[in-house]
Amino acid sequence: MLNGLRILDLSRVLAGPLCTMILGDMGADVLKVERPGVGDDTRGWGPPFDETGASAYYLSVNRNKRSLAADLFRPEDLALIRGLVAYADVVVDNFRPGVLARLGLDPQVMLQENERLTWCTITGFGDANQRPGYDVVVQAESGWMSITGEPAGVPMKIGVALADVIAGKDAAIAILGALIGRERGRTFGAQAGVSASRRIVISLIHSAIASLVNVAQNVLVSGAEAARWGNAHPNLVPYQLFEAADRPMIVAVGSDAQWLGCAKALELPDLAAALHLRTNAGRVQHRQFVVAAIAARLGSRPAAEWRELLEREGVPSGLVCSVGEAISTLEGASARTGIPPAVPGTVRLPPPALDEHGAEIRSRGWAAFA
Numbered sequence: 001m002l003n004g005l006r007i008l009d010l011s012r013v014l015a016g017p018l019c020t021m022i023l024g025d026m027g028a029d030v031l032k033v034e035r036p037g038v039g040d041d042t043r044g045w046g047p048p049f050d051e052t053g054a055s056a057y058y059l060s061v062n063r064n065k066r067s068l069a070a071d072l073f074r075p076e077d078l079a080l081i082r083g084l085v086a087y088a089d090v091v092v093d094n095f096r097p098g099v100l101a102r103l104g105l106d107p108q109v110m111l112q113e114n115e116r117l118t119w120c121t122i123t124g125f126g127d128a129n130q131r132p133g134y135d136v137v138v139q140a141e142s143g144w145m146s147i148t149g150e151p152a153g154v155p156m157k158i159g160v161a162l163a164d165v166i167a168g169k170d171a172a173i174a175i176l177g178a179l180i181g182r183e184r185g186r187t188f189g190a191q192a193g194v195s196a197s198r199r200i201v202i203s204l205i206h207s208a209i210a211s212l213v214n215v216a217q218n219v220l221v222s223g224a225e226a227a228r229w230g231n232a233h234p235n236l237v238p239y240q241l242f243e244a245a246d247r248p249m250i251v252a253v254g255s256d257a258q259w260l261g262c263a264k265a266l267e268l269p270d271l272a273a274a275l276h277l278r279t280n281a282g283r284v285q286h287r288q289f290v291v292a293a294i295a296a297r298l299g300s301r302p303a304a305e306w307r308e309l310l311e312r313e314g315v316p317s318g319l320v321c322s323v324g325e326a327i328s329t330l331e332g333a334s335a336r337t338g339i340p341p342a343v344p345g346t347v348r349l350p351p352p353a354l355d356e357h358g359a360e361i362r363s364r365g366w367a368a369f370a
Helices: 015-025 075-086 099-103 107-113 135-141 162-184 204-210 213-222 256-265 269-273 280-285 287-298 303-312 323-327 358-369
Strands: 006-010 029-034 066-069 090-093 118-123 199-203 239-243 248-252 317-319
Touching: 006 015, 006 075, 015 029, 015 090, 015 118, 015 162, 029 358, 066 358, 075 107, 075 358, 090 107, 090 162, 107 118, 107 199, 118 162, 135 162, 135 204, 162 199, 162 204, 199 204, 239 287, 248 287, 248 303, 256 269, 256 280, 256 303, 280 287, 303 317
Parallel strands: 006 029, 006 090, 029 066, 090 118, 118 199
Antiparallel strands: 239 248, 248 317
16 A cells, blocks of 8 residues: 555654554555664563563554664764655654754755655644653643543543554554645645645644544533543443443443333333433433433343343443453454554564664665565
């Protein structure tokens, strides 16, 4: 799909490497540039480490890449990188604003020198803010933590570095859009002589706030601050966690027709007959009554039995699975190459050792990918 597209990855940790891995999964040639001796920070983020000494964190976002160790403070390495930029299609970095320009790799200059180049910078708080972008800080300042956790509990972070993940995916989407625009000869504005579609800046904080979607819209429409709902939903009932006889499960009624199916599956005819519960607005108004009735019923049987009965009536439901259980449902999950691509793509290369391809890149440049 992206075969022959040259991606120079000057990023590290999670958002940038995830972005370039997605592009690599789709067929692009990705060259990961790392610091000599230590490499990407995540190479040391463990345990766990695999039998080769590679950290699980590093392995999770670095397949389908080649590795070059280069010191941007050394003139010869800087010249090498400038040469690679000259023939790249895309550069991805997550340096703090101004750092690359001071080193002699000013993205604006590089874009003027290579008219086919797209340059994407992933920042924490925008291209004019020097604050480092750490996921947990972004989760706090984006409003996520204020709406996560039990209503009477403390604000909680999400169990995945999701601000990084979403920003990485946003970056990949923006890059693909820029590449399509390049092929069609279309841009969306100009910036210092370079089309804005070729100079992309993604910030973790903007990606995180944008991902609030309906929660943010609730605040915009109502003017009321969003609250924590634990495992419930502010706008839908029943749509939350319940305890079955053996394990927790989710019942997610998203329509009034599903509500009737839910009441039938759970053998609760009084709830089905109650006219004031026929609409979601009515169920939200009588949330405590509805939830209590369903909770009492679900506690009488194992979760798998309830899921089968609910599915017969077209009612969304699911068991609360462990990570191991969830992974076991996928074919191709690997301790070396991670979860299979979620986009159309293939796993062609395992995550590289530090500078594994350095000698070949230094002698042949991008031709090493041929």
